[in-house]
Amino acid sequence: MPDSESENAREFAALHHGDTPLLLPNAWDHASAALLADAGFRAVGTTSLGVAAAAGLSDGARATRAETLRIAKILGADHRHLVSIDAEDGYSDDPAEVADYARELAEAGAVGINLEDGRPGGTLTDPAVHAAKIAAVKEAAPELFVNARTDTYWLDRQREETPARLRAYRDAGADGVFVPGVSDPAQISGLANGFELPLNVLYRPGGPNIAELGDLGVRRVSLGSLLFRVAIGAALEAATAIRDGRTAGQSAPSYADVQRLSG
Template identity: 45%
Template sequence: MTFRERHHGGAPLVLPNAWDAASARIIERAGAEAIATTSAGVAWSLGVPDGDRLDVDEAVAAVTRIVRAVDVPVTADIESGYGDVARTVRLVRDAGAAGINIEDGLVAAPERIAAARAVGGDLFVNARIDTFLRSAVGVDETVSRAKTYVDAGADGVFVPGVYDPAVIAELVSRIPAPLNVMAGPGAPSVSALAELGVRRVSVGPAIAAAAYSLVAAAAAEILTEGTYGTSDATLTYGDLDGYFAH
């Protein structure tokens, strides 16, 4: 089943988001059918804050490394397109990505979806709608934007920031495309989301934040207590080194 087909059959496609080659390989080894990048995690790993601050060439280089590190499809979070949407999508496609996420923000942005569709070939275009993250304007505006994006060429719709099962069910019933939600603390479980009709589940920067939290805790322990308990990792040096021996 192709990456595109996977949005239409079976259980929801679950995508624990990666931010570099190592995290992508680890997530693949855990059993992921595909890898989704997190723009926040990629930005942090390159020393800049999230929010379209990445240089497009650095962003594409990160996608390229991730694609090379895994054998499963990769879908790339390109934020709002890094300026020239068509150029960014072309670069990401040529890097080997199978899909993209592209976001709107405070106002609808169907021209970004149209530009991505025009150059993206068979890329799965996932249109992120930020109504619940930024503007809180509700279901009707979300559905209106979703329909506009589908008309512009979106293959799927991503609505992060919504956790209420009743709202999720309404979005599923009213949006004419596979729905992606962002799970995390306070969200329904994957099985519950499946029952609601969600087709794709991702976690945004949550795993990257958890990994960096471990770095902070381990560093604080050794610097203040002089002990190493936090650094007692489950994955050994040999495990991690072996992940890249293929």
């Protein structure tokens, strides 16, 4: 990895150990990522739902391998931000195939990858299999920040296995752990303080804010598909408002503003 890319990887890892949690907003294309970078977000993630839905594909079904790599190449070439890629479960049960894909993401300029143990169909991957994927990725692309996600809370399955799964992923070489769906402060604190790795949680509207999550020990807060859902919701709201004779769009970026994002 060239020195500049190594520096980016080290910077991204360091963002997980600051005084406040890393707030990682999730983009789905170049414009959304560039807009976030221009607003001061040094790092952005991708949302697998946003990438999939924008391409007319299903999320969590191993349907977006090529599209995710395409987005990674576009975002990785833009040096305004550091980018972490949501790669579902690596799109394979074969650790070698997942490692090859992770290497492609790193070569595209990504500094991080999310790997989830949720499977197509709503079940959970055997933790030993997921740990093998993590180990293979760290061997193939050692500077890539592996955020090991367990979907025990997200899918509401086998929650009692959460600590053991996280330990297995830590021991396999993960750089951080991600438990989307956990919302109880006591449970968050227990997970945050039960491992040596930075804990990532998903922001929930109406739930603890960034400062409160930081006080619980959380080191990274992702927005997941929230921004994408807000964006398409706002588009629908504007279209229906105009259809119904109401005013809309006053706060939208101008044509010139969007053109500058790709300048």
